[in-house]
Amino acid sequence: MNNETRLSTRRSFLRGAAAGTAGVCGLPWVVPCSVFGSAAPSNRINVGCIGTGNMGFSDLQSLMNQDDTQILAVCDVNRGSGGYKTATQFLGREPARKLVDNYYAKKQRAGTYAGCAAYNDFRELLARADIDAVSITTPDHWHAIQVIQAAQAGKHIYCQKPLSLTIAEGRAMVEAVRRHKVILQTGSQYRSVERVRFACELIRNGRIGQVRRVVTSLPRHGLRSDLEAWTPTPVPDGFDYDLWLGPAPAAPYHPHRCLYTFRFFQDYACGETTNTGAHKFDVIQWALGTDHTGPVEIKDLGSEFPTTGLYDAVSTIHFRARYANGVELICTPDGVGGPGRFEGTEGVVEVGWNSVRTEPESLVNTVIGPNEIHLDQSREHKRNFLDAIRAGRDPISPIEVGHRSATICHLANIAMRLGRKLRWNPDEERFLGDDQANRLLRKPLRAPWHL
Ligand SMILES: NC(=O)c1ccc[n+]([C@@H]2O[C@H](COP(=O)([O-])OP(=O)(O)OC[C@H]3O[C@@H](n4cnc5c(N)ncnc54)[C@H](O)[C@@H]3O)[C@@H](O)[C@H]2O)c1
Known part of the structure; x- marks a missing residue:
């Protein structure tokens, strides 16, 4: 199986999981960890992070630190600067890309790693067929458009709270997530x-x-x-x-x-x-x-x-x-x-x-x-999101x-x-x-x- 076929097969498994099929009939849609180890490429959820500012860095790091994810891309309209919540924060897409590349270089005990792409425009990130899930940590006025476009692209979504800027946007987001059968976790982490x-x-x-x-x-x-x-x-x-x-x-x-x-x-x-x-x-x-x-x-x-x-x-x-x-x-x-x-x-x-x-x-x-x-139990909010994708069930804070x-x-x-x-x-x-x-x-x- 060539790489493209493997990814598309895996992505259709992820879609199947979202539709509830894998969760219901228990199909082994991921290659068991015992065969390849949890970090095997066929077992990973590939993630793109949209918005790499104050909270975006935190979301990026907690997704990156999971055993079964790989951050393939980051996106921010800011190339990199200070001026965030605290004086010491220097954030944006280039600092985020460097953070990811350094993390994988260290993890693989390689001197360098250059596998993380950095985009200014989120639509380029969403167009990538090899990305399974996105985290959206942009200002609130962007959440609806980005969630709806991510759902249309078949991506599972971790979207920061508050989910929407208006009530009408929120309802449109609910409908899009349901229509495209993707998993969405709201970043309301106190449920975990x-x-x-x-x-x-x-x-x-x-x-x-x-x-x-x-x-x-x-x-x-x-x-x-x-x-x-x-x-x-x-x-x-x-x-x-x-x-x-x-x-x-x-x-x-x-x-x-x-x-x-x-x-x-x-x-x-x-x-x-x-x-x-x-x-x-x-x-x-x-x-x-x-x-x-x-x-x-x-x-x-x-x-x-x-x-x-x-x-x-x-x-x-x-x-x-x-x-x-x-x-x-x-x-x-x-x-x-x-x-x-x-x-x-x-x-x-x-x-x-x-x-x-x-x-x-x-x-x-x-x-x-x-x-x-x-009530539903979740020990960690990002883990609960990833587990929900794998099981094809609602996470603890669904849309x-x-x-x-x-x-x-x-x-x-x-x-x-x-x-x-x-x-x-x-x-x-x-x-x-x-x-x-x-x-x-x-x-x-x-x-x-x-x-
Ligand atoms: N769950 C929590 O505890 C928690 C904590 C803080 C913030 N948040 C939420 O996270 C979101 C972001 O807040 P923040 O404090 O990180 O703000 P921030 O301004 O520090 O970061 C937002 C980032 O998004 C980028 N951005 C803006 N438009 C973009 C676009 N179209 N595409 C890509 N990137 C874009 C900005 O350049 C910035 O780097 C908000 O919705 C906020 O409510 C949640």
Whole structure:
């Protein structure tokens, strides 16, 4: 079998796995590790990493460190620069390519290795038939287009949270992933933290009686005084600003618009509502068992948006949502550090990022019995994604779950922008009797980009 035939056979196995066939009938679609060792080429999942910035480097490294993957390509519109979250980060596609090549050179005990390609345009990476899966760690305004095109190209996808920029984009992503039968894991990694799962199981199994209220909080984002009177600056060499903007409206360049701080612009994200909020609301949805639905009402409680300076996303987040069964979700600007404090008729569970505190204290020692609700288990989020590809089953944070968690961020953002109470139909994904709010379910895309 020549190399091309082997790859295409393997890729059709991966597609078969996604369609559920291999998982169901147990076909040995990969050559057993015992024959070739886990790193044998026929047994590997070939990965391309799109977006190699702050989180992209972390995603790249954790995928590269798995025994059964090979990073074949990286992609970023930034050739390489500083200016990311921390002063010491020098990131972009060339630093990423070097990291990968050095890793494999060292692993193979070869002096050099030059097998990782680096692209500016993600469409070239997606066109490669030898890539089985992609990780998408670009700013939020790119997620929908890149996920949909990756699904059309038959790639399995690890997409960072928040899954989408708008609710309409999220639904289009769900449909594309389903239509093309690929596996998608949302990068909501707290579902792979054992203490978080246990806390959710306590709540789901009624240990605090009926949940009445969930209280969480999101940080205020500091408005920088040096950006009050900003002026456009020249685009740096090696940075494809037009492709960075992509579907977002044309805007004059400023470094704080792009790398890392894009999250504080409404055209690219929703401030802390989507940044930390996507994680918190994801855990809250899991604990409440509302992964396939959402709140029915959402109300602004006095949020604040910047009126001057460069950033325009919400700076003080304050809202209340209500689910159909009466459970209230309150998000305040100060207070709760982890995903949330769940208050029930018989007790309280405070879910931290990796901890659980309960009232009464004894609850924390409870054992979930064999006939009670046990949530899906995952020890590590990337591993869970790769295992799902191999088994042809849903990972722990599949597309619909990621979409519904992101929806809460977007509902809150819309209610805070409009400054009023909105009623929401989670089945039809429409606001009730509010055309102005319904118009905010989508954002126009700059030509030639479309979903
Ligand atoms: N799961 C988590 O805990 C976690 C943590 C941080 C960030 N994130 C998510 O990761 C995503 C990226 O955040 P970040 O902090 O890494 O931002 P970042 O700005 O540091 O990195 C984004 C990178 O994407 C590149 N990029 C932009 N458009 C591109 C395109 N069309 N094709 C290829 N590359 C492109 C940028 O040049 C940049 O290098 C966001 O959605 C964010 O919410 C998740």
